[in-house]
Amino acid sequence: MKKRRIMLVVSYDGTAYNGWALQKSTHNTIEEMLNRAIHGLTGEEVEVIGASRTDAGVHAYGNIAVFDTSSSIPGDRFSYALNHILPQDICVTESREVHPDFHPRHCDTLKTYEYRVLNSKMPVPTRRFYTYHFSMPLDIDVMNEAAHYLEGEHDFTSFCNVESQAVTHVRTIKKVEVFLHGDEVVIRVIGNGFLYNMVRIIAGTLLQIGRGKGKPSDIKEMIDKQDRKAAGPTAPACGLFLMKYEFLDGIPGPETAEDD
Template sequence: MAEKKRVMLVVSYDGTAYNGWAFQKSTHNTIEEMLARAVHGLTGEDVEIIGASRTDAGVHAYGNIAVFDTCSTIPGDRFSYALNHILPEDICVVESREVYKDFHPRHCDTLKTYEYRVLNTKMPVPTRRFYTYHFSMPLDIEKMNEAAKLLEGEHDFTSFCNVESQALSHVRTIKEVSVKCHGDEVIISVTGNGFLYNMVRIIAGTLLQIGRGKGEPSDITAMLEKKDRSAAGPTAPAQGLFLIKYEFLDGIPDPSDT
């Protein structure tokens, strides 16, 4: 039997039809489950898929990260091609590679970038309903950006976290938050070293409330200080959220370099 190795996947998916990323005994039809099935179909092995970000039901990704261990002789960089012949068309492995056996995507210094996309039109556009949140009210982008800047830096984001979060600490560092218009879409982009349960969606919901005139940018400071979920705005719907990319600050060492 070949020696076991660890393979990293960069996974893109349309989350519309899935119950989020993480497989649970009570939750089926997840991205993690589909990947495990595909690896089993390819290698005959029952593997554990370890994901970097456990995105919610309906959330999309261009570059989520996952690893699994295998004794397959398939080269790490060929798994992407092989798995894509098995996976459903709404999931794609855009890159694969062998990594060190102890490499864990959740135990690295990373920057993660999310985008929340808002369709800011008078009427909904049915063909875009799964990939944007329709918001018909006029938005003050300047005020939204002013509020967004107050979220940057290291803060306790308890007010911007689902009350069911089991995180031991709610302190996170946000490197950048921006709000831009791209045609009829308003795109809220958030980059940070980690995110709490529903955090980006709550940030989006809060900025939209300020953009429509319900509150001032300076209210963000008070929301952070209160450390109370009820202090911030609503949780925006899942379909507007995209995990864009992961940046590994120390790089990803290649075992072949040793």
């Protein structure tokens, strides 16, 4: 049977996993769990292609993965079947058949991340895996003013882990906003792509400015220096959530494929 390409929208609690990507030296990853579940369902050896390689401890509501299969299972039924096999901290919220050439990392997209901070005097143990506890008072207005300096196209070398192997550090951030949601400070970042640890460094930097260490306009100087030492600390992984992907040109369905 001719191979079909299936797209999965994947939600997961990243606490127990070593990130998304399966590597020779890294096991217990989201990618590994998906590969195993698909093999258990179809009997095929597959390697899913993920849109975002989230770090250990990072969570997601809407990461994207694709894989090729000869299975006759309808595309929209894979989600139900896989969720019977996957561990409870991983869920396929949607599945569909797509064009066989569709690649989630080779599309024009907007990605939305949120970094969540529990801004309280004392930590809450039951929320330790899903927020970063920050006990010092934060000025949300100042953080928002600083955030606007990050918007637009910039070289984000100062906001990238030094171990990044990206060909270019130029990225476009469409919007950064900071707001209160109950007792949480939420830092929402929307852009066309992100570098290694970029959102966590943005969060760590805005938190420092929000507590009075620096002024909003310092962000411009940090960007201009193109030096990781110029920006603030990398915030812990536990507060970071990949919220959603938006494919700006749509997702091509299988019906767009040319007949052989």
